[in-house]
Amino acid sequence: MSAALARRRIEALYREESRRIYASLIRLLGDMQLAEEALQEAFRAALEQWPESGIPDNPRAWLVSAGRFKAIDALRRQSRHRDKLDQIGDALMAEAPDPADLADNALEDDRLRLIFTCCHPALAEPARVALTLREVCDLSTEAIASAFLVPVPTLAQRIVRAKAKIRDAAIAFEVPAGAALEERLQTVLQVIYLLYNEGYSSSRGAELGAPELVREAVRLAELLLELLPHAETRGLLALMLLQESRRATRTDAAGDLVLLADQDRERWDRELIARGEALVTAALRAGGHGPYALQAAIAAVHAGAPSFDATDWREIVGLYDLLLALSPSPVIELNRAVAVGMRDGPAAGEALVAELAAEGALDRYHLLHAARADFLRQLGRSGEALAAYRRALELAQQAPEQRFLAGRIAALEGAAPENRHRPVE
Structure with a gap:
């Protein structure tokens, strides 16, 4: 394999899989900073080895395994980390099976674990969201600060303090159960939707969105729905599917924006619309629904209209009235x-x-x-x-x-x- 081809494949893997690999390394190593260093070392090893050896059958598992062993080697070379090595070294070496022996899809979904860890109630809510977007979604500190309209140094301090809290409080890297799961659900839903929004309409850059972020957000929402079939989980997934049904018509061939009124509705994805409408119906019938289910209901009205002029704006305004009463915000007021x-x-x-x-x-x-x-x-x-x-x-x-x-x-x-x-x- 040529070096150029291997590099392109590795770059694509980094874009699409690096945060999933990072999450698995956190589970294996028990430390965010160590996992970040191991991630970089794993991709460096791939750049050195894959042009000669070829792409492994299970590249993500290979990278997780390489990162784990690189971290162990680094700890062993640094005597000042001897105490830490004594605590985790045997466990790391005894981890079975080796991630390299597993198919990529057989690895546990550590990214969902990482989201729940970052959304632990011991962290302040703004810090939970900022940390998750940085660690799970790999958004830059600058992009997150821009999205939340706060100064970059303020946002950076939130992330640093949140990481320290997780380390010092020994917060478990796990998906909780029972009441603890319910307690963290709203923040987790918020973070997944923020991830989706960054993919649907990037906060900055040359492209309108990033499809890989959309796919990841939908995948995480589907996993969460299996774990907790709550009305708002259904609502969030429905909202994302209904919005995503219009992706092919949101820009023209030149990449320029096409307004909703001018989109070709014949090209909307009817399968996604059907799935979204079914989830909206289930969410509203289940009771206990909240802002995501109501936003999904608004999206369903748009999706069901045969044309822009035929849109039932009266129903949409009514749904926004309900949404404002439930979750008041200036952005919702603007949409209304x-x-x-x-x-x-x-x-x-x-x-x-x-x-x-x-x-x-x-x-x-x-x-x-x-x-x-x-x-x-x-x-x-x-x-x-x-x-x-x-x-x-x-x-x-x-x-x-x-x-x-x-x-x-x-x-x-x-x-x-x-x-x-x-x-x-």
Whole structure:
């Protein structure tokens, strides 16, 4: 095998499997920092060996095994870690069977264990989410800070303190049972959905989303549903499947954004829609449902509409009213405002979005400014629309959204001669 081909395969494995391998190494080594170092050493070994020996039949298991033995060797070479080696060395060497002897799909799902560990109630809730997104999803500290609108140093400190808490409190690397499982469920659902959102619509970058993150989020939700068939677990999985059913139509051949109103509904994945609708029905009938089931119900209304114009906006607004009562947030208020604008006209929608803008909580949320700009454009208030579109473009981090917003600006500038030569700020 050529070195170039081996490198491409290893790079793909790193993108798609590194966090799963990392989670398995945490289980085997009992230490996050040691597991991170072992992960890097395992991939370094693969880069050195695979061009000569070829890709193993079970590459993920090979990497887990290589990382484990690299960590053991490192501990043995460092006398200052002798005490730690005495505690874990025999257990590591006696671990049976060797992960390299297992098929990739036979390894325990350590990533789900890692999520529950990171969501332990001993950790503050903001730290749980930040730690899980960093350790499980491999999002950068900068990306997580941007998503939560907090300074990078603040976010970094949360992660450092959370890791120290897990180490010092000897928090078990396990999926809990009984009441402990229920206790952590909401945070775990939140983290899985945040993982899905990063895959569905990346917080920044050249692409609209990352399909491998979507697949992982759906896989984890399916595992969680088997473990705990709760209404909200069904709701979350339904929501992701219904949103994912539209993936093929969200961008055109050039990778540019296609709005919901312009998507080809014939290309929506009807199998995913059917699965999602069945899960929504089960979640709502079961009782005890919450925000995810209600969001899934909203997505089901969109999925069931034969056309954009035939969408039942009255039902969607009603569902948003229920959602706001259950889980109030500025983003849900914004989504409701857009739905009201679709039901009652752009003036009603713009008034609600303007109220939200005045409150300031979403000032750095580009979709607020984009929504207001769109209502203003429909109302013929081109100057105000341009200012709002420019603000949205200034805040947008994703290339397809940036191109879309720039296109809106260019169209408005072309329609208004006095603005034609005004630069985008």
